[in-house]
Amino acid sequence: MNILYIFAHPEPKSFNSAMKEAALRTLNELGHEVKLSDLFAMRFKPVLDRSDFLQPKRTDVFNPFLEQMNASKNGTFSRDIMDEMEKVRWADMLIFQFPIYFTGFPAMMKGWIDRIFAAGFAFNPATQSAYGTGLLKGKKAMLVMTAGAEGSLYSKGGMHGDIHELLRYMTHCTLEYTGLEVLPPHIIFGAGKMSEERVDREMHTYTAKLRSAVPSDRE
Numbered sequence: 001m002n003i004l005y006i007f008a009h010p011e012p013k014s015f016n017s018a019m020k021e022a023a024l025r026t027l028n029e030l031g032h033e034v035k036l037s038d039l040f041a042m043r044f045k046p047v048l049d050r051s052d053f054l055q056p057k058r059t060d061v062f063n064p065f066l067e068q069m070n071a072s073k074n075g076t077f078s079r080d081i082m083d084e085m086e087k088v089r090w091a092d093m094l095i096f097q098f099p100i101y102f103t104g105f106p107a108m109m110k111g112w113i114d115r116i117f118a119a120g121f122a123f124n125p126a127t128q129s130a131y132g133t134g135l136l137k138g139k140k141a142m143l144v145m146t147a148g149a150e151g152s153l154y155s156k157g158g159m160h161g162d163i164h165e166l167l168r169y170m171t172h173c174t175l176e177y178t179g180l181e182v183l184p185p186h187i188i189f190g191a192g193k194m195s196e197e198r199v200d201r202e203m204h205t206y207t208a209k210l211r212s213a214v215p216s217d218r219e
């Protein structure tokens with residue numbers, strides 16, 4: 001399987017970075033082809049603006065949606081967007097890994113989605129009748145997240161509420177909207193401060209989860 005691993009954490013010595021490395025090793029061992037978009041390492045520009053469009057349709061007023069539709073039709077996005085889109089086209093599965101910030105995507109990851117899941121490339125309200133008919137139909141996606149809070153705070157009746165309900169804007173309104181088939185997320189709670197023993201355990205649990213969620217091509 002072709003897998004695009006999209007990763008957003010600014011520190012190479014973080015737990016998140018160690019998880020990413022373990023995931024890449026595991027996916028390679030399973031025989032998958034893997035491409036990595038390490039957004040901080042790439043110094044990815046996370047803000048959608050005029051410079052995303054090499055040949056804007058309108059120069060008097062900037063309409064991001066119209067410009068995305070136009071650039072999707074004509075292949076006139078900036079080089080960094082075209083490169084990421086090429087990886088998405090190539091991939092059978094997208095894995096997004098990040099620490100949750102305010103129970104959502106960190107800005108870097110959200111910016112990748114705003115710019116790469118462009119109108120006309122990932123979704124098209126004019127031709128898309130429902131969820132499941134988005135332009136990325138046929139591909140899979142999985143969210144892998146760390147949270148500082150303990151799981152009890154993200155449960156029904158907990159201080160923040162049920163994490164799975166809170167994640168729906170990502171899983172349903174973002175990923176499924178583009179037609180992606182979304183696998184259950186992998187979430188590590190209480191990730192801010194962990195003993196070495198727990199780090200080892202979480203690494204093992206995560207790589208085992210990948211082995212079952214993305215089985216080997218060779219089997």
Ligand SMILES: Cc1cc2nc3c(=O)[nH]c(=O)nc-3n(C[C@H](O)[C@H](O)[C@H](O)COP(=O)(O)O)c2cc1C
Binds near residue numbers: 014017100101148
């Ligand atoms: C700006 C910011 C916002 C955060 N928001 C949340 C949050 O809403 N919920 C939560 O559980 N943790 C939150 N955290 C904690 C991070 O998710 C946590 O530190 C991270 O997952 C730990 O992974 P790391 O050790 O690899 O950095 C936040 C951290 C920062 C810096």
